[in-house]
Amino acid sequence: MSFLAFLIFSAVTVLSLPLEPRQDNTTAMSADSLAGRPRQQADAPYDVSTSTMQAAITCPKGIQHKRGGIVLLVHGTGSTGEESWQNSPYNELLPTDPLGAGYDICWVDLPQRALGDVQTSAEYVAYSINTLAPQSSTGKVAVLAHSQGAGLNVQWALDFWPSARSVTSMYIALAGDFHGTELGNDDCTPTQLANQGCVIAVVQQSVGSHYINAQNVRGGSALVPTSSIYTLYDDFVFPETAGSAVSVLSGASNIYLQQNNICGSGHQANHWAMITDTAAYGLALDALTHGGTASASRFQSIYCNEYASNHNLNLSQTSVAAEQACLSSLVTGPMTFSEPKLRSYVCQQGQSTYC
Structure with missing residues (x-):
């Protein structure tokens, strides 16, 4: 089945999830194992001009210096900032959520709808x-991201740009x-990659890619106060x-929506629903108001069905539209016949030899 056909099928059904165990420390390395590695x-x-990256930033309501500071939103594969977040x-x-501190919202549009080289997307982040940090009332930026933006772009940026890490509050x-x-591995097999090619970002997001392996030398653990929120019914990330x-990251607060102390197994959020899901929002707001660490013990069950501060707000169609836009963009996404080489700075820092 082709990658696009598989995704379209996923949009209308919930996949049965593989049961192979994957511990959150399998790819992370201990501090001791990094002791002998060169530090950046x-x-x-x-590699991208700063003027180009500046033009990719949007703050839809302007920067009003709200008390909670700036929250930077990062979209996922095949989307744009506007499609995912507006x-x-x-x-x-x-x-203006009365349960929060008040926040200025900005997002970034990753190049080629985040379908190209993920290393370039990380530069934008x-x-x-x-x-944005100097313009934030807190002097720092809180980052919230979805899918590739969450798993690859932000973590790579925090690893290889220590200046950004130092001004990221959470x-x-x-x-x-x-x-x-494993979606990438299932469709983009070595044979298909060599003979037909695959979308660049899909290759890099596959389990065991050089990108993933390099990131998880140091980025396999939380680099700032981090919360990872996920769903067991994810039809893209599994x-x-x-x-x-x-989605489990060592050192982070890892919470899935189907936990008994969150919303239970009946909460059917899929991958794209995570950008509007009420429970995910409730946990994200909790993290924002508690230094980046979401807690199941503080979770309010009202969020399983609605936004606590606005009972009538219904944004479910946003995730559907974003998914459809993603599926369409994959047809014309940039292709490669081999995984792109990693940038020289990755090997210089001792996180790979694939440069």
Whole structure:
């Protein structure tokens, strides 16, 4: 089955999830194992002009210096900032939610709808954080991201741009594929990659890719206060099994929506629903108001069915539209016949030899 056909099928049905165990420490390395590795003393260089990356930042309501500071939203594969976030609760509700501190919202449009080289997308994230931090009332930026944006772009930026890490107050990941997704492996086999080619970002998000392996040398653990929120019914990022999911990040607060102390097994949120899901929003808001660490013990069950501060807000069609746009964009996404080489700074830092 082709990658596009598989995704279209996924949009209308919930996949049975593989049961192979995946512990959250299988790809992370301990501090001791990193002790002998060279430490990066400066930021990685930008390959993209700063003017181009500046033009990719949108703050739809302007920067009003709200008390909670700036929240940077990062979209996922095949989407744009506007498609994922404009009609989401993070833009419609979060800025003035009475249960929060008040936030300025900005998002970044990743190049080629985040279908190209993920390393380039990460540059946009690092630049956005550094550019927005001085404009934030807190002097720092809180980052919230979905899918590839969550699992790859932000974590890479925090690893290889220490200046961005130093001004990131917290990081909230929605359905992040920190350890890759087997969706890429299932469709983009070595034979297909060599003979027909695959979308670049799909290759890099596959389990066992050089990108994933390099990131998880150091980025396999939380680099700032982090919460990873995911769903067991994810039809793009999997396997997501209780306690051993690809979205589990060592050192983070890892919470899945189907936990008994969250919404239970009946909560059917899929991958794209995570950008509007009420329970995911409730956990994200909890993280924002508690230093980046969401807690199941503080979770309010009202969020399983509605936004606590706006009972009538219904944004479910936003996730459907974003998914459809993703599926359409994959048809013309940039292709490769081999995984792109990693940038020289990755090997210089000792996180790979594939440069």
